[in-house]
Each structure stands twice: as C-alpha cells, then as structure tokens.
Amino acid sequence: MAVIQVVRSEWTKIRSVASTLWTLSLAVVVTIALSMLISALSKNEFDKMSAKDRLSFDPTFTSFAGMSLGQLAMIVFGVLVVSNEYSTGMIRTSLAAVPQRGTLLYSKIAVASGLALAVGMITSFFAFFLGQSMLGSHRASIGDPHVLRAVIGGGLYMTLIAVFSMGVATMLRSSMLSLGILMPFFFLISNILGNVDATKKIGQFLPDQAGSKIMQVVTPTDHDTPYGPWGGLAIMALWGLAALAGGYALLKKRDA
Template sequence: MSGPAALAAEWVKVRTLRSTAWTLALTVVAGGGLAYLTGWSLRRAEPEHFDALFASFYGLSLAQLALVVFAVLTVGGEYGSGTIRPTLAAVPRRGRYYLAKLAVLALCAAAVSALTVAAAWFAGQSGLASRHTTLTADGVPRTVAGAFVYLVLIALFAAGVAQTLRGSTAALAVLLPLFFLGSQGLGNIPGLRRVTQFLPDQAGVAILHYFGAPDGPRYDRAFGPWGGIGIMALWTALALAAGYVSLRRRDA
C-alpha cells in the first residue's frame, strides 16, 4: 500500500471509531468549562494570588486526559480488536504504517488542541469579568502558543506509550497514574520536586503559568517555559522511537 493510501486508511479508522467524537469533544468542552469556573473563582482573588493566564489554562490539566484517551485508543485499540494483523498485512512496511498513523493522529490532535485553547482562553477571560487580560498583553501570545504545543505533544507522547506497550489498557494503566499520582502528586513534595519537575507533563505545563509567571516569585523550576516544552518534546520523541522499535521487533 502506498503512503497516500495508508494515510487514507488511517483516516477512515479514526473517523469511524465511536470513541473519537466523544473524546475529542470532551477535550474542548472540559477545557472551556473548567477555564470559566477557574476564572469565576479568581474574580476576587488577592493581587498576589491572581494570574489571568492561570485562570484560562489551569483546566487543561484535566481536559488533556480526554485527548490522551483518544491517542491511546487510536493506537492501542487495534491490538485489542486484533485488526493490527490485517493492517500490517496490507501495509507490510511498518515504518510507513506508523508514520501514517501518527500523521493522522497529530492532525486530529492539532485541530482539537487549537479549538480547546481558544475555548479555554475566551471562557477563562470571560469568567474573570473586569479582571480579564487581552491577547496582545505581555506574555499572552507565548502562553497561548505553548498551550497548543503542549496538547499536541501530550497526545503524541501517549501514542508512543500505547505503541510501545501494544495496547490501550496497559498504556492507560501507566499514563493515568503518571499524570495524577506521579507528577502532580509527587511533584508537590519538596524533596522530590528536583526530579519530578523533569517528567513530561510537569515540564510542559511550566509554560501555562501553573507555577506562576516565569519572572514571578512563585516560579520554582530549573528551566524556563520553552525549556520545559523542549524537555517534553524530548520525552515525546523517546516515546515515539520506543514505539517504533516495539513495532519493528515484535510480531502483531
């Protein structure tokens, strides 16, 4: 099967999965809804605890989970259903299959990430009412762009893990505790923070003002916002490479 044909086949798979619509829709709805609630709760916050960008993007920590589930089911679902065998029979060049799968997944993730970031931005600022900021304010373009890049990378990272583990259940069993307990929970323990700050999601969210503005007193990371995205990109590349090695070396 040629490259364009492999891409078309992967697109058909993605759009016919029943989980695709609800996971992607949930990403957008959760991102916007949580942003509004966060903004509304910060309307009367004291100046030292107020951050207009935090209001818009804090909810992405939960909204991203729906996007992670989408990526895991898109890649790992074929192993659970057994359709990976006819797929590899039709596309025997595994690298071509893998690239087609990732290309379609990345395009879907990019489209939904753009919608989610837009929904989160406008909903969060609406929740802040008179304390809102504007898209042209200092630091806002960087944070908006970083939020988009972060969501796309988290989807690709999840896809790499799912391909490495060759299944949805195993991948979710690793990723959900990582995001909930590993980096978010252990990341709040001062003695472990020096290590956990380099985990993929903890590094990436630095650009979203989770730890305050980069030049503020609450920012306690050993790297800057784009440095965190770079660390996350490295984790994503490693996960995707591990997935390719698993695909090449192991039978379907």
C-alpha cells in the same frame, strides 16, 4: 503502498471509530467548562487574596485550569488511536497491507497528531477567551506580552500529551494497561513528585510539569526552574519522541 494512501487509510480508521471522536469532543467541553468555572471562582476570590498572591496571580494560566481534566481525554484519545487495532485484531490486516512498519506507525501518528493539534488549538483559544470573560477586570488581553505564546502553547501541550500517549500505547499494545499507567502517572505520581520538596528537581522534568510552563505568563515566586516556557515544551516534546522511538523499536521486533 504509497505513503499518501497509508495516511488516507489511517484517517479513515480514526474518523470511523466513534470513541476516538467522542474523546476529542469531551476534551473540548471539559477543558472549556472547567476553565470558565475556575476563572469565575478566581474573580470572586481575588479580593480575599494576600498581596503576595495578587502579585503572582496569572489570569492567562488561570483560564487553562481545565487542562488538568482535558488532558485526560487527550490521553484516552492517544491510547485508543493505537490500541483499537490491537484489541480488534485489525493490526494483522494493517501490517499485511503495509509491511513497512515505520510507515504504518508514523502515518497513524501524523494523522492523529494533526487532529489533536486542531482540537488542542480550538480548545486553548476558546478556554482563554471565555475564561478571561469570567475574570472581569482581572482579565488579560491576547495582545499582552507573552499571552499569545501561552495560548498557542496550550494547544501544543494538549497535542504532545496525545503524542506521548500514542507512543506508550504502541509499546504496551493494551488500552487497559496503557491507561492504567498513564492516568496515575499524570494525575498522581507527577503531582506528588512536582510538589514535594525532596523530589521537585525530578518532578520539574516530567512531561506535564515541564510542558505546562508554556502556558504561564507570570512566573510563580516559589518556583525556580532551570528552563523557560519553550525549554519546558522542548522537554515535553523529547518525552514524546522517546515514547514514539520506543514504540517503533518494539513494533519492528515483535509480531503483531
């Protein structure tokens, strides 16, 4: 089957499953709503901040506060895109129609990643502009140095979260197992490793910890990382590529 036909088939699969589209919608709503709330609270608390905290205050990064929950929906999206076929048994039909497993996998990843990128960019720009509107006089402008990079980076961050999740789900073939590993990893383990002094040097190389640097304009005074914003995003991209490579290796070896 021609690659273009496989891509069309994967697009049909994704848009015909309501749960995947709902999770993307949830990612947009949750991220923007929480970002606006945190930005409004930050505006009210700004005058109470110490001089040190005011100097390190990052209005751009504040407007991305909702990413912490929005990425949950992107994780679910990435897992469902892959695991739905295994849970329904449709993977056998897909492999019969497209014996070239690499073509099948990477067509699915390409379509889902393109959709995640579109949603991620829309979410990031809306979160920024609406978040800044909540900050009042403390807001940043899209034309300020490095702000546009941070906003575009927010969309790329959400996309890479979905890509990494797709790779993990391809390896594990189970939505429950994949979510049971990814959720604690991003919402518990990563935060612990990144905030405990003894493990900070390890935590800063985890995908979310490294990738989130792309959304920062003001560098926190208490953080010293050996890479910049684009370096952090590159580390996150390597995690995603490693997960996809692992998924492909296992898909190629085992039965459906």
